[in-house]
Amino acid sequence: MSKKNFNYPSKLKLTPMLEQYLGIKQNYQDCLLFFRMGDFYELFFEDAKIAARELQIALTSRNPNADTKIPMCGVPHHAVNEYLKKLLNKGYKIAICDQVEDPKLAKKIVKREVTKVLTPGTVVEDLNLESKNNNFLVSIFWNEKKQQGAIAWADFSTGFWTGIQTSSLEEIWQWLFKLNPNEILVPDNFNLPIKNHNIFKDKIRILPKSSYYSLNTGTELLYKAEQITSLKTLDLEDKPELVRVCGSILSYHLQTQKTNKFHLHSFTVLNPTNYLILDEITERNLELFTLLDGKKGPGTLIYILDNTLTPMGGRLLKERLSKPWRKVKIITQHQEVVSFFYTSDELRNEIRSLLNKVYDLERLAIRIFLSKTTPKDLVSLKETLTILPQVHLLLKKQKNIPHFLIQNYKKWDNLEDIKEILEKAILDNPSPLITEGNIFKLGFDKQLDDLIDLTEHGEQKLKELLKKEQEKHNIPQLKLGYNKVFGYYLELSKVHKDKVPSYFERKQTLVNSERFITPELKELEDKILIASEKRKLREYELFQSLRDQLAQQKDRFLFMAKQIAELDYWQSLAETARKWGWTKPEITTSLELEIKQGRHPSIEGVIGKNNYIPNDIILSNEAKLLIITGPNMAGKSTILRQTAIICILTQMGSFVPASYAKIGITDRIFSRVGASDNLAQGQSTFMVEMTETARILRLAGRKSLVILDEIGRGTSTFDGMALAWAVAEELSKRQVRTLFATHYHELTQLEQEYPNIRNFNIAVKEWKGEIIFLRKLIPGPADKSYGIEVAKLAGVPNQVIARAKEILNALEQKEAEIKKKIIQKNLLSFLPKTKNFNQKIATHPILEELKHIDPNNLTPIMALNILNSWKQKWGKYEN
Numbered sequence: 001m002s003k004k005n006f007n008y009p010s011k012l013k014l015t016p017m018l019e020q021y022l023g024i025k026q027n028y029q030d031c032l033l034f035f036r037m038g039d040f041y042e043l044f045f046e047d048a049k050i051a052a053r054e055l056q057i058a059l060t061s062r063n064p065n066a067d068t069k070i071p072m073c074g075v076p077h078h079a080v081n082e083y084l085k086k087l088l089n090k091g092y093k094i095a096i097c098d099q100v101e102d103p104k105l106a107k108k109i110v111k112r113e114v115t116k117v118l119t120p121g122t123v124v125e126d127l128n129l130e131s132k133n134n135n136f137l138v139s140i141f142w143n144e145k146k147q148q149g150a151i152a153w154a155d156f157s158t159g160f161w162t163g164i165q166t167s168s169l170e171e172i173w174q175w176l177f178k179l180n181p182n183e184i185l186v187p188d189n190f191n192l193p194i195k196n197h198n199i200f201k202d203k204i205r206i207l208p209k210s211s212y213y214s215l216n217t218g219t220e221l222l223y224k225a226e227q228i229t230s231l232k233t234l235d236l237e238d239k240p241e242l243v244r245v246c247g248s249i250l251s252y253h254l255q256t257q258k259t260n261k262f263h264l265h266s267f268t269v270l271n272p273t274n275y276l277i278l279d280e281i282t283e284r285n286l287e288l289f290t291l292l293d294g295k296k297g298p299g300t301l302i303y304i305l306d307n308t309l310t311p312m313g314g315r316l317l318k319e320r321l322s323k324p325w326r327k328v329k330i331i332t333q334h335q336e337v338v339s340f341f342y343t344s345d346e347l348r349n350e351i352r353s354l355l356n357k358v359y360d361l362e363r364l365a366i367r368i369f370l371s372k373t374t375p376k377d378l379v380s381l382k383e384t385l386t387i388l389p390q391v392h393l394l395l396k397k398q399k400n401i402p403h404f405l406i407q408n409y410k411k412w413d414n415l416e417d418i419k420e421i422l423e424k425a426i427l428d429n430p431s432p433l434i435t436e437g438n439i440f441k442l443g444f445d446k447q448l449d450d451l452i453d454l455t456e457h458g459e460q461k462l463k464e465l466l467k468k469e470q471e472k473h474n475i476p477q478l479k480l481g482y483n484k485v486f487g488y489y490l491e492l493s494k495v496h497k498d499k500v501p502s503y504f505e506r507k508q509t510l511v512n513s514e515r516f517i518t519p520e521l522k523e524l525e526d527k528i529l530i531a532s533e534k535r536k537l538r539e540y541e542l543f544q545s546l547r548d549q550l551a552q553q554k555d556r557f558l559f560m561a562k563q564i565a566e567l568d569y570w571q572s573l574a575e576t577a578r579k580w581g582w583t584k585p586e587i588t589t590s591l592e593l594e595i596k597q598g599r600h601p602s603i604e605g606v607i608g609k610n611n612y613i614p615n616d617i618i619l620s621n622e623a624k625l626l627i628i629t630g631p632n633m634a635g636k637s638t639i640l641r642q643t644a645i646i647c648i649l650t651q652m653g654s655f656v657p658a659s660y661a662k663i664g665i666t667d668r669i670f671s672r673v674g675a676s677d678n679l680a681q682g683q684s685t686f687m688v689e690m691t692e693t694a695r696i697l698r699l700a701g702r703k704s705l706v707i708l709d710e711i712g713r714g715t716s717t718f719d720g721m722a723l724a725w726a727v728a729e730e731l732s733k734r735q736v737r738t739l740f741a742t743h744y745h746e747l748t749q750l751e752q753e754y755p756n757i758r759n760f761n762i763a764v765k766e767w768k769g770e771i772i773f774l775r776k777l778i779p780g781p782a783d784k785s786y787g788i789e790v791a792k793l794a795g796v797p798n799q800v801i802a803r804a805k806e807i808l809n810a811l812e813q814k815e816a817e818i819k820k821k822i823i824q825k826n827l828l829s830f831l832p833k834t835k836n837f838n839q840k841i842a843t844h845p846i847l848e849e850l851k852h853i854d855p856n857n858l859t860p861i862m863a864l865n866i867l868n869s870w871k872q873k874w875g876k877y878e879n
């Protein structure tokens with residue numbers, strides 16, 4: 001929503017309240033202004049129309065009888081969060097304008113100020129935050145002249161932020177799609193397709209480049225926020241575009257958080273070479289977080305993988321799944337710890353039952369620091385802190401702990417001092433609001449104790465005073481009363497007039513009695529009447545001071561939040577491995593990949609352990625590119641995806657769904673799987689397919705893993721096949737580890753020409769005219785397509801199936817025969833040879849060995865041994 005010039009009807013007669021409203025609204029034109037009036041937040045003019053429509057609440061008018069009406073709607077203040085949540089989800093920016101003085105003390109009109117600005121990408125309150133998801137705000141900058149740009153992203157609710165500078169605009173888009181942020185900041189000169197991009201249009205905030213993206217302001221803000229004196233400290237001295245985007249995020253921080261306190265962690269420049277790069281398309285194709293149709297839940301990898309119990313652990317798991325490691329040392333360190341938790345079910349169960357009671361320490365710490373915490377937050381903090389020492393003790397008791405885990409828990413800080421304060425201070429079930437009192441326990445503060453005593457025992461104290469006066473002057477007839485005019489009074493019948501002491505001040509004379517007050521009674525009355533207000537005020541003061549005290553401990557809280565997240569991550573991977581019978585993979589720096597009895601975890605999760613048929617896959621120097629053929633529905637895509645998923649899991653330090661796996665580290669995984677059109681971006685299905693293929697061919701290297709599913713099928717047979725053929729050749733020549741599923745049977749001839757290409761197919765059986773899927777990957781090409789049989793299975797009517805068969809027969813006999821002759825028999829002989837193919841690589845190792853064997857000098861035993869070694873090496877591809 002952007003309203004540059006806020007207009008209101010000029011004929012409007014302005015009341016002081018409206019004048020105040022308009023004065024404030026001028027500065028928040030791009031926000032919906034929630035204006036506090038008594039127990040309601042009201043919205044006026046255009047804001048009211050939008051809110052009424054979006055929130056489905058009644059639109060009324062402030063001055064129903066006037067000529068020029070003011071549209072208005074409102075929501076009760078105690079339910080405001082629900083409404084805010086809805087508007088944030090729809091991408092609105094909201095300014096909350098509160099009454100900042102006591103209305104009773106206000107001389108004319110109560111003072112109001114905007115106390116916070118909420119935007120979808122910057123909220124830190126528990127509003128629309130999903131506990132196990134990060135809430136990213138992204139900022140982008142592109143310097144057209146230098147052809148250089150940067151992207152940075154921050155989660156204000158956890159303090160995490162990072163970014164990269166790059167000379168590739170495409171890389172910026174990749175990150176943007178992958179992060180799928182809730183809000184995107186861009187400078188006003190940003191003349192790129194993003195502006196028109198349907199997907200992100202509601203999330204974009206266009207900011208003035210000169211102020212938000214200035215290099216000087218960016219540098220100054222970074223100095224202030226990170227408390228540094230040189231950009232070198234953050235490795236930013238040679239990254240001006242990144243400094244600009246960081247600056248824009250910090251400026252936005254100032255604007256929205258309404259505080260000069262920066263709470264983001266130390267900025268780290270992201271180094272992509274540390275990670276296995278999975279672009280957004282690959283994440284989507286492999287259904288890591290969402291299904292292809294965008295839904296979450298069963299069928300996604302995260303659904304199977306996530307056995308975390310804390311929000312921090314859940315977020316960490318997602319982060320690592322989207323960015324697994326690339327360094328063997330790091331992976332094995334984590335793998336050892338996962339193994340440790342895997343082997344002891346008892347320990348894991350105990351840890352799990354403790355972690356289950358831990359709250360979101362990370363977000364609690366940030367809310368405390370930003371003074372946005374509630375009494376309930378402090379109860380959650382207290383409960384979390386009671387768990388920490390128990391987890392610590394449990395870990396300390398264990399034997400044979402991996403060194404990496406010891407390092408982790410040695411630095412453990414149980415935060416016992418904070419726990420003690422909270423235990424003394426906060427009630428177990430405090431009031432949800434900080435202004436309502438009823439937050440603190442007795443014994444925490446003497447002044448508050450007196451006030452609580454008065455509010456809760458005032459009546460008793462009055463009775464005690466009465467008794468004292470009765471006994472002192474021997475007038476048991478003295479009574480206590482109350483009326484609105486005098487408040488509390490002492491009453492005595494006229495009969496005992498002579499017993500009235502001199503300090504009793506007469507207030508009223510009735511027919512038979514007289515009413516008095518005493519200085520002591522007056523003082524007690526004042527105390528009682530204002531004690532309740534005073535108590536609220538005192539509790540508010542105490543809460544603020546406790547919050548400030550806790551805010552200073554932010555780094556300790558965040559450190560422990562990290563420890564807990566890490567622990568939760570390990571136990572979760574161990575739990576998943578146990579649940580699904582996964583094994584620990586071997587990791588190597590070679591380019592090999594060997595998976596025995598591999599399964600697709602998400603499909604297995606849906607169809608059940610017993611219904612999944614495992615498969616072996618070997619990629620080696622001699623089998624770098626596997627051409628996988630087989631009928632529709634046989635399981636080609638599944639095997640492609642499961643191989644990629646097993647690599648990803650390995651590099652997260654996880655166990656994998658296989659009986660054995662040896663995985664050579666991968667730097668990038670590329671996928672071209674299935675039809676995904678991007679009509680929103682104005683591209684056809686075939687165009688998307690080719691754009692993705694082009695990207696793979698540009699970026700894939702020997703350490704990458706490429707999975708290609710039926711490329712070229714979106715165009716005419718010859719065009720498509722020619723493209724698929726050429727792409728396979730290219731990847732084979734570049735020795736990129738590739739799984740290539742295709743329906744073009746002609747491609748299986750590539751095996752004869754390229755020594756690192758191998759044919760595989762997924763076996764099916766025909767039985768009484770029906771097709772039975774065996775789901776087994778076996779060497780060699782598939783014999784036929786079975787397209788019509790699969791169509792029959794899908795319920796295509798019998799008459800259509802029968803007719804299709806007729807047509808197929810005819811085609812096969814006549815035209816198809818001619819084609820077959822040309823394509824299948826002679827294709828290799830008449831296709832032009834490719835250039836620059838390295839013959840040395842192309843030679844099959846067996847042939848290479850044969851060259852050096854002299855049969856005349858071989859004994860039968862030696863010959864048998866050689867044969868045996870070949871059998872061991874090459875005989876794996878048996879049926």
Ligand SMILES: Nc1ncnc2c1ncn2[C@@H]1O[C@H](COP(=O)(O)OP(=O)(O)OP(=O)(O)O)[C@@H](O)[C@H]1O
Binds near residue numbers: 613634635
């Ligand atoms: N190994 C397996 N064990 C059990 N079920 C499997 C296995 N592999 C695949 N399936 C089941 O078969 C379905 C189809 O598999 P998949 O999509 O991989 O086939 P495909 O050969 O790629 O088909 P198409 O060529 O039509 O795209 C999967 O959704 C899954 O339910």
